[in-house]
Amino acid sequence: MRFRALIEGYQEELVRNLQGLIRIPSVYCEDGSGYPYGRPVQDSLAYMLDLAQEMGFSAAHMDHQVGYCEYGEGEEMVAVLGHLDVVPAGEGWSVPPYEGLVRDGRIYGRGAMDDKGPTIAALYALRAIAESGLPLRRRIRILFGLNEETGSADMKYYREHGGEIPVMGVTPDGEYPVINGEKGLITEIYVCSFRQEGPLRLLEMRGGTAHNIVPDYAMARFACSPEMAETICAEAAPEIACTRTEEGVKIEAFGVSAHGGTPQEGVNANGRLVQFLKRLPLEGRLAAAIRFLAEKLGMEYDGASLGIAMADEVSGALTNNFGVLLGDESSIEVRLNYRYPVTKRFELCGPQVQAAFEAAGFCRTAATHKNCLYMAEDSGLVRRLMQVYRDCTGDAVSRPKSIGGGTYAKMLPNVLAFGPIFPGDEVREHKPDEFMEISRLLDNANILAEAMYAMAAE
Ligand SMILES: [Zn+2]
Structure with missing residues (x-):
């Protein structure tokens, strides 16, 4: 394992910086601050851009809608897409939701798993790649999304305002081993x-x-x-x-x-x-x-x-x-x-439903459509990610998954959901007492480093 030792060396700092990020209650709000998703969300972005710059990466944002940092050279770019906004804490917590409490090898707080923990893990993964000095053929960009939980207007803005599209990418906002199909x-x-x-x-x-x-x-x-x-x-x-x-x-x-x-x-x-x-x-x-x-x-x-x-x-x-x-x-x-x-198309169902309702006297007053997403198991990205996942975990049984829901991957072409939840692990996002094991945080940083490397070097 090329990056594991480096990443273990970052543990203390990684946890401390994740605590700092959890302490920013980055829930979407309309607060008249002039920032598109409110002041707390903007603060979480500024926090991550500062951290990336301290590590020596170039960092920027696009009109406070989405930020990114980048490392390496090359015509092509591969990406990791995370998000810094969180859902409201809600009721039922036994620990403070915005403190980043560390107890029994776990870090607690809203966003620990969805998606602040995995996003900061990606940043440390990039640091491990940079410090390893291994040569790359493509640039690696980490995108800091700011509006995943309330409509993903951030990535729509990115696509519509000339944001560079990666040739390959992952979003650690789903599950392992990899989600290669998402229904329309x-x-x-x-x-x-x-x-x-x-x-x-x-x-x-x-x-x-x-x-x-x-x-x-x-x-x-x-x-x-x-x-x-x-x-x-x-x-x-x-x-x-x-x-x-x-x-x-x-x-x-x-x-x-x-x-x-x-x-x-x-x-x-x-x-x-x-x-x-x-x-x-x-x-x-x-x-x-x-x-x-x-x-x-x-x-x-x-x-x-x-x-x-x-x-x-x-x-x-x-x-x-x-x-x-x-x-x-x-x-x-x-x-x-x-x-x-x-593997089907909107045209095979959307018009039929609308016609049936209209024939019965209904009018359609609102509609949203998120395209389906599918990459075959033998495609370059799925093969790379499955190889990385197997090498890092020893799990040779799990297969790529298709799901009925939609992940953040739908918002950016050529991207698949990869982690942070391992097969059999409890799903804790959006629930009270959200936490992530520190060992899982490091596992994610390591797998993300290997995945970034596989996408950027091979
Ligand atoms: Zn998420």
């Missing part, structure tokens, strides 16, 4: 407006909190006569509760929550609710919209009735999540999140 990700909002007709009138409808979570609860309130409320309450179905109210009836559906990327692991309460509502004596456009949602979405997770079911060997089936359902006296809103296989 589409989030859409559809709205249907109506005028109430008939004896049963919708007052409120509410199910789910986010497009990417399978809802475990959904409800609808209607105004109607006591007799009709009585009839509806007698229709009791499994996992559906009907209650008489002052104005009419309240209907509640229960399901099981799951991540939106694996909706088959949950039971969708929105689907259950609309399937029950479909049997009620609704009229007009509202009745048509409910019928459409019950028949084309329902409790399906694969988009079959929408006509978009598809799969490939690398990443499995398309998944669809009916994440949010909102309604009032004049409109209902649906938020969908569907993910298509890594």
Whole structure:
């Protein structure tokens, strides 16, 4: 191992500087400071650029949107993409979230693992390469992203303002051994407006909190006569509760929550609710919209009735999540999140979904699409990274992974997610008491050094 001894020599300094970085609560905010992601995020960038310059690297930023440091010479550049912004601490911590407490071989704090720890590990990895004096054919750039947690506008800015695109790169913001496939990700909002007709009138409808979570609860309130409320309450179905109210009836559906990327692991309460509502004596456009949602979405997770079911060997089936359902006296809103296989295209599903909703009287009011990402196992980058991973860990069993979610890798061409979480290790990002073992910090620095070297020298 070329770099391990050097990196072990940096341990004390690396931990101390990571503590300093964790002490900057770099959560996105609009604070009127003039910095695009707020003063604390800017402070975290200044901190890293100073540290990089102290190590002798050239360092710069692009309009406070994203920073980078660089080492080496050559026409081509390879990159490591990390981010310095963090999600808010949230509740439930047993240690201070912004102190960088070291205890029992671990460093605690928001960002320790996502992504301040791995990003600072990358900087020390670059220092080890520089100090080794080994010759390189390409420049190595470490990018300090500042907006990964709230939309990745940083990397969009970088791409759109002439930021150099690496020929190869990694982002230590996923998992090992390497993520070589990420499904295409589409989030859409559809709205249907109506005028109430008939004896049963919708007052409120509410199910789910986010497009990417399978809802475990959904409800609808209607105004109607006591007799009709009585009839509806007698229709009791499994996992559906009907209650008489002052104005009419309240209907509640229960399901099981799951991540939106694996909706088959949950039971969708929105689907259950609309399937029950479909049997009620609704009229007009509202009745048509409910019928459409019950028949084309329902409790399906694969988009079959929408006509978009598809799969490939690398990443499995398309998944669809009916994440949010909102309604009032004049409109209902649906938020969908569907993910298509890594070797397929948006054109095979996006237009079909939109056409189906429009035919049922809905308008699309918002849409985002993140392309799928895929690099074959025999591509140059996947081969290099798998070799590095095996050499460093001795793990010859783990294979490159395809996932349903999207990582930061999608934001920059030619980049794959590589680390920082090892197979079998607990995922602690975004949770209370986030920490990283100091030994894992050094493992990451070492693997990143080997990966940078493999990309830049070979
Ligand atoms: Zn992250």
